[in-house]
Structure formats: C-alpha cells, structure tokens
Amino acid sequence: MTDARPSILFVCVHNAGRSQMAAGFARALGGDRVQVLSAGSEPADSINPVAVEAMAEVGIDITGTRPRVLAVNDVRTSDAVVTMGCGDACPVFPGKRYEDWELTDPAGLPLEAVRPVRDEIRARVEHLLADLIG
Template sequence: MPEPKPSVLFVCVHNAGRSQMAAAFLSHLGGSRVEVRSAGSAPADTVNPAVVEAMAEVGVDLSAEVPKILTTEAVQASDVVITMGCGDACPYFPGKRYLDWTLDDPAGQGVDAVRPIRDRIETRIRGLLTDLGIQPSA
C-alpha cells in the first residue's frame, strides 16, 4: 500500500505573490509526491505580473494561476499550513503543523524586488521537502 502523500497549504493575504510562488515551487520540485494548495484571506483578482515574470525566469509558469479564497476545508485537508503574513485570518485546527514564513510582500514591487523573495521561497521549499522526506526533483 503506498504511503499517503503529505498535503501542504500556503496562505498569504492576496494569494497573488508569496503563496503562489511557494505552491508553484513545491509542485515543481515535489511533483506528484506532495499535494499542494494555496489560498488567500482576501484574494486579489490576478497573480502579481512581476511574480509571474520572476517565476518564468526560473522555468515555472504561473500565467494560468488564479488567486483562491482561504476555506476551512482547505486547512482541514492539509497536513502542513504555511502562513506568509495572513495574520489571524488562518483558522487553527489541532494536529496540523503550522509554520509562519516571514517574507517581504511582492505587492506593488517590480521584478527586480521580487527575485530575492522568489529565491528565498525556493530555498525554504527545498528545506520543507527535506523535512517531509522528499528528494527535490530538480
């Protein structure tokens, strides 16, 4: 019987920058070995264009992604919940692993300011994969 794959939810306010990059990196590097979700407590209409551009530079396409609203169901279905500046908007359920990643907000920033945020997120995702016992695929 295959082991259940871990499920990770990334949450930020607008689900247009940090959480989108984190989810995309985890999907890219973890592949089918991990279930990935992202959401926002107050989702924007679109993903930040500078984020889309910065991720395209490293071969990750976010152009079709759409910000999603944070739901209680998404939190309940996740093993690990990683918040990135969503404050108290994220519901808490016992038994979940919660992490808070302090990262600059790319909102209103150009691609030059987004690149270092992107790179910090990739480093954290690689560490998360190691913690989950998953070898990054790239």
C-alpha cells in the first residue's frame, strides 16, 4: 500500500451499531487523515435505526453505510483494530494495534440508552485518533 494514512478497523458482531457509530465518528473527526473500515463477525441485514438516530443528533449521517462481513484482509491491512464484543472472531496478526472496547450493545435499546454509548464511543475515537494522527 502506498497510502501513508493510518487505517482503523472497527469490528462488532452485527456491524449495525457500535462499530458503525465508531466509524462515523472516525470519518467525521479524522477526515482525510485516516482510513476507516467497519465490519462484523455476523453482520445484520441493516444498520440499527436507533444508532442512526443517535448519530444524527450529533450531526453525523451513517444512513449510507451497510453492515458487511469481516474479511481477513481488512485486519491485515489495518494499523489499528478495535473490537467491540466480537470475541475471538477477529483474526490476529503480529504487529497490529488491537483494542477491545467493552461497550453496551445498543441493539434493542431505546434512544435514551443509546446516547451514553454513543458518547463513550466518541470519547474513545477521539483518544484513538489523537494517538494515531495527533
């Protein structure tokens, strides 16, 4: 790869809530300074509508994204891999930065319960971006 930008992969089981919100924040806050991927070990058919609504409240539109299955190459080509509840489904490659974020799964939760999850994700993404791109 000739692209010098750091690449972040966000992974959760269904790729419908937490990882999509994290990817949305990383794209919005990191802009063209970072590459962002998200995937799931068992992707859902669509994005969690409450996650979409929670992100819209902070001005980030994730309606154009779709859950996708985790590919080994996604992990191989990423500088940082952030997992959120997918356990051992994510392959491990030496030399990669791995973080496991323990976050409440927003699936089936009302908007009031998703907001704190969204805010925690934002704080963690901000910290990760500060480490990767300054």
